[in-house]
């Protein structure tokens with residue numbers, strides 16, 4: 129013991145978790161003149177060799193692109209590598225159902241972009257470095273949280289104490305802060321894993337996101353800039369374990385068979401990993417001087433690639449309300465605006481999660497009449513321009529009631 133007095137560092141807002149959602153939240157707040165600290169237990173990588181491409185990749189919607197552009201992160205992402213996808217093809221391995229979405233049917237030149245998660249994080253942290261209201265603290269692991277009359281305090285593993293009017297937890301699916309705030313979750317394990325890897329294929333991906341529904345779950349091939357594809361393959365946890373243990377050559381054969389040959393021979397595969405999948409939502413998004421966002425609020429099945437897109441909408445909505453509250457000279461501890469945040473985002477997120485869950489269950493059905501019905505439904509949607517346009521719009525994140533950032537408008 130040195131006998132030194134531990135000083136409490138004070139901020140208006142502290143965001144815990146500097147992943148894609150937390151970093152975007154902090155970035156928006158700092159743009160809005162809010163004194164914000166962003167904490168993460170790891171210091172995110174900013175540079176890496178061009179190859180290999182990381183196997184954690186996300187499909188980002190137009191709405192997410194709007195948010196990241198308005199925050200100033202998009203140029204740093206483009207410089208590190210983003211890949212536009214212009215087409216999406218979904219088909220059923222057991223029936224004749226198929227869906228085809230084409231950007232030509234929209235007002236845009238692409239349906240969305242595939243981006244390595246680390247690219248989005250690095251570009252956001254780069255922007256944060258340039259904002260005088262932002263203070264990035266990493267590595268910094270939060271080990272305790274207390275509520276007192278003047279604010280909420282966070283205790284870091286190294287003994288530092290930080291205090292703020294408002295704490296935002298963006299610390300992921302297993303959020304420790306959510307538990308510390310006494311917020312319970314509802315959820316279940318899918319007993320499925322998302323097997324991820326980067327593969328080289330004989331045929332070009334044609335800037336198309338391909339998804340084939342198989343008995344155990346969908347297999348997606350997502351196009352990457354260098355001609356490779358990022359795969360997300362939903363499998364039972366047991367099968368995923370077996371597939372991870374296969375030698376590369378054997379795995380490529382199994383994958384080729386599962387792909388239905390759509391991209392020809394599978395030539396090479398990078399490191400493989402499997403992420404256990406959960407359906408989980410926070411029963412409340414807020415507590416006194418506290419809010420959750422991103423995966424800390426909702427973890428959903430990745431089959432339609434909507435998790436981080438939903439999280440970025442949380443970030444944009446929450447930041448907009450905090451900035452508005454400050455501009456109106458009202459206290460950031462006010463529960464009124466926090467309730468508005470919960471009302472704004474919780475219903476939308478639950479609807480998205482429920483749709484993913486129903487889709488996952490629908491495609492798990494194997495009895496022939498149900499398979500035929502499913503295929504008929506897919507083909508009906510595929511031939512209805514109006515319904516397809518509606519699906520497209522929703523999948524691109526362009527729905528009603530979007531936060532300003534998602535409409536490419538500043539909120540500060």
Ligand SMILES: Cc1cc2nc3c(=O)[nH]c(=O)nc-3n(C[C@H](O)[C@H](O)[C@H](O)COP(=O)(O)OP(=O)(O)OC[C@H]3O[C@@H](n4cnc5c(N)ncnc54)[C@H](O)[C@@H]3O)c2cc1C
Nearest residue numbers: 145147149169187270299300322422423433434435436437
């Ligand atoms: C296989 C797979 C494919 C997916 N594909 C897509 C897709 O195509 N499109 C899409 O929209 N979504 C996709 N998702 C979902 C997406 O990956 C998540 O929604 C997203 O990563 C959540 O981001 P986040 O910032 O909320 O949380 P995280 O990425 O989990 O970040 C949490 C951060 O908090 C930090 N942290 C945790 N605890 C502490 C602590 N105590 N103290 C300090 N820091 C802490 C962590 O270090 C981390 O940086 C996919 C998910 C999976 C599993």
